[in-house]
Amino acid sequence: MSKHVNMERRRQAIYGWLMLSPAALMLSVFAFYPSGATFFSSLFSRHTRRKPSEFTGLENYNDLFADPTFWLVVKNNLFYAAITVPVSIGIALAMALWANSKIPARGFVRTAYFTPTVLPMIAAANLWLFFYTPGLGVLDQIGALFGFASVNWLGQPETALWAIIFVTIWKEAGFFMIFYLAALQTIPEDYKEAADIEGTSRWTYTRRIVLPLLMPTTLFILVNAMINSVKLIDHLFILTKGGPSDASKLILYYIWEMAFAFFDAPHAAALTILVLSVLCIVAAIQFLYLDRRTHYQ
Amino acid sequence: MSTKPFVVLDNVAKRWNGQLGVENISLDIEEGSFVALLGPSGCGKSTSLRLLAGLELPDEGKIFIEGRDVTTSAASDRNLSMVFQSYALFPHLSVAENVIFGLKVRRVPKAERMEKMARALEITGLEGLESRKPGELSGGQRQRVALARAIVAGQRLCLMDEPLSNLDAKLRTSVRKDIKKLQRDLGITVVYVTHDQTEAMSMADKIVLMKDGRIQQIGSPNELYNSPANTFVAGFIGAPAMALIESHILGGVEDGYKIGLRAENISIVPKGEGKLSCNVTEVEFLGSETLIGLEHEGAIGLTVLQPGLLIIPLGQQIDITFDDQHLHFFDSAGERLPG
Numbered sequence: 001m002s003k004h005v006n007m008e009r010r011r012q013a014i015y016g017w018l019m020l021s022p023a024a025l026m027l028s029v030f031a032f033y034p035s036g037a038t039f040f041s042s043l044f045s046r047h048t049r050r051k052p053s054e055f056t057g058l059e060n061y062n063d064l065f066a067d068p069t070f071w072l073v074v075k076n077n078l079f080y081a082a083i084t085v086p087v088s089i090g091i092a093l094a095m096a097l098w099a100n101s102k103i104p105a106r107g108f109v110r111t112a113y114f115t116p117t118v119l120p121m122i123a124a125a126n127l128w129l130f131f132y133t134p135g136l137g138v139l140d141q142i143g144a145l146f147g148f149a150s151v152n153w154l155g156q157p158e159t160a161l162w163a164i165i166f167v168t169i170w171k172e173a174g175f176f177m178i179f180y181l182a183a184l185q186t187i188p189e190d191y192k193e194a195a196d197i198e199g200t201s202r203w204t205y206t207r208r209i210v211l212p213l214l215m216p217t218t219l220f221i222l223v224n225a226m227i228n229s230v231k232l233i234d235h236l237f238i239l240t241k242g243g244p245s246d247a248s249k250l251i252l253y254y255i256w257e258m259a260f261a262f263f264d265a266p267h268a269a270a271l272t273i274l275v276l277s278v279l280c281i282v283a284a285i286q287f288l289y290l291d292r293r294t295h296y297q
Numbered sequence: 298m299s300t301k302p303f304v305v306l307d308n309v310a311k312r313w314n315g316q317l318g319v320e321n322i323s324l325d326i327e328e329g330s331f332v333a334l335l336g337p338s339g340c341g342k343s344t345s346l347r348l349l350a351g352l353e354l355p356d357e358g359k360i361f362i363e364g365r366d367v368t369t370s371a372a373s374d375r376n377l378s379m380v381f382q383s384y385a386l387f388p389h390l391s392v393a394e395n396v397i398f399g400l401k402v403r404r405v406p407k408a409e410r411m412e413k414m415a416r417a418l419e420i421t422g423l424e425g426l427e428s429r430k431p432g433e434l435s436g437g438q439r440q441r442v443a444l445a446r447a448i449v450a451g452q453r454l455c456l457m458d459e460p461l462s463n464l465d466a467k468l469r470t471s472v473r474k475d476i477k478k479l480q481r482d483l484g485i486t487v488v489y490v491t492h493d494q495t496e497a498m499s500m501a502d503k504i505v506l507m508k509d510g511r512i513q514q515i516g517s518p519n520e521l522y523n524s525p526a527n528t529f530v531a532g533f534i535g536a537p538a539m540a541l542i543e544s545h546i547l548g549g550v551e552d553g554y555k556i557g558l559r560a561e562n563i564s565i566v567p568k569g570e571g572k573l574s575c576n577v578t579e580v581e582f583l584g585s586e587t588l589i590g591l592e593h594e595g596a597i598g599l600t601v602l603q604p605g606l607l608i609i610p611l612g613q614q615i616d617i618t619f620d621d622q623h624l625h626f627f628d629s630a631g632e633r634l635p636g
Contacts, residue, residue, distance in 0.1 A: 188383060188385065190381050190383050190385035191385055191387060193350075193352050193372075193379075193381070193385065194379070194381060194385035194446075195398075195402075196351075196352065196371070196372045196373060197350065197351075197352075197372045197373060197377070197378065197379050197399075198373060198398060198399030198402050198403070198450070199371075199372075199373025199374075199399075199402055199403060200373075200398075200399075200402045201402075204402060208398075209387055212389045213388070213389060215389075
């Protein structure tokens with residue numbers, strides 16, 4: 001008996017591996033191997049005509065930690081994430097709750113909120129470039145109506161990062177709203193009615209019933225928003241190019257600059273590895289810690 | 298029993314975009330009674346319950362609970378509890394949290410809350426399951442949590458919307474008894490929506506039979522069974538339902554009536570001695586008795602119940618007879634004729 005049970009088990013295992021292999025193969029070629037290769041090259045010095053590349057260990061990492069621009073960029077990115085992640089999630093939730101309630105023109109509201117997501121980031125950035133342009137831009141035009149002086153939103157270090165943050169939130173909130181909207185629609189109408197009979201206020205119902213039931217969605221969105229805060233830099237190319245004086249420079253843009261503007265691949269590789277490890281740690285914390293406190297239906 | 302009814306629905310109507318919801322719903326409910334709203338799906342029984350609960354507002358008419366006009370009051374101001382068909386248990390909260398949810402919302406002090414919860418769990422036999430989530434309970438246990446949640450607040454009126462429809466047949470019978478006992482022990486008034494006449498007949502003091510948004514008959518199970526107000530009630534109540542016979546095929550009765558006759562009042566007689574001669578179309582052995590379906594051109598739903606096992610070949614002609622005192626007469630519009 002045990003013989004054919006073993007056979008069956010082995011057959012199942014082979015079947016499982018066969019099912020996994022296409023994805024595993026693709027991921028290996030396009031994600032795992034490049035990550036490994038990146039780590040490998042981050043351990044070597046830059047190859048120049050006079051000096052060939054040689055193994056330098058963690059030298060590249062030490063260089064990064066000694067680089068004030070690195071710390072500025074890290075600070076910028078942390079600030080950028082600290083604002084865009086909670087604000088875009090909060091706005092997404094508020095919009096979803098509103099677009100899910102019984103209001104007239106509900107379809108229009110949903111479409112309107114979702115439109116920024118449909119636009120490519122480059123197009124959106126161009127749109128905002130027009131809004132932000134000093135003198136001609138919509139913001140300045142509106143400001144002028146109320147007698148405010150012209151502001152060069154993208155051109156001064158104090159406002160450049162804020163302007164970038166604003167565009168990101170505008171772009172992402174509608175996208176996250178769709179997830180919340182889908183999750184809200186899986187919450188049965190009965191819950192609201194059962195709560196109504198007990199005299200539950202709208203706020204209590206939202207806080208005690210809706211938000212906990214949305215936790216799996218929130219977790220998913222949170223991970224995505226965090227990844228996006230590192231990943232989404234398209235608008236920087238159009239709006240500020242990281243300037244003025246690095247005020248709006250984010251990590252990934254800095255990596256791109258290092259690799260393809262300054263042709264310093266080893267340092268770019270080292271920075272990439274740092275970003276990857278931080279993202280891994282953050283994702284692990286989120287899934288291991290928050291997962292346990294989340295109710296899945 | 299007080300002279301004034303506990304709950305009154307006075308000529309209530311609800312329409313959706315001109316479509317019929319319910320119309321002319323007038324109903325008095327005495328305190329401490331068990332009232333079943335019965336009818337086929339889409340008859341407006343759930344709508345009536347939701348109007349009473351305050352989950353829908355009526356387009357016409359008035360609703361009174363304990364003598365107070367609550368027609369436009371919020372659900373929470375009507376002092377009632379409700380058991381939903383789906384139970385509507387909050388899946389992320391434990392049994393205990395589900396049960397005391399309403400008390401917490403009403404800011405009942407913690408000591409009192411715990412005491413009430415312990416009692417509600419004891420009554421419904423849920424002790425020991427306090428910390429389980431609804432997803433970890435069986436269907437019957439979930440149903441009891443819904444009951445516990447409804448009785449914990451101590452409201453005197455409890456509405457139930459098909460609370461047994463998600464249970465299997467065996468469990469349904471036992472929970473039916475539990476609910477009835479609970480209602481009697483606590484002395485609460487229950488309004489119970491169901492499409493299952495067995496539930497209504499076995500539990501209710503008063504049945505409200507509805508069809509197409511209108512009340513067909515209000516009465517005790519006995520009244521509905523033994524003096525149906527019209528041919529719909531006759532054809533709905535009872536298993537098998539009452540047979541309806543065109544009067545012209547019976548000798549000695551005037552033309553243009555419909556005559557109702559229950560299966561248990563029909564007997565099979567030797568050929569030539571009966572009042573009607575029919576074809577056997579169906580023989581169903583039920584254990585203690587056999588149900589024989591008959592066909593006659595002027596009658597629908599003719600059946601005979603015979604004790605024990607009786608095998609008659611399909612298509613055979615048999616004669617049946619009955620006592621005239623068991624006949625129910627309906628006019629051409631289907632309304633019961635007096636006498």
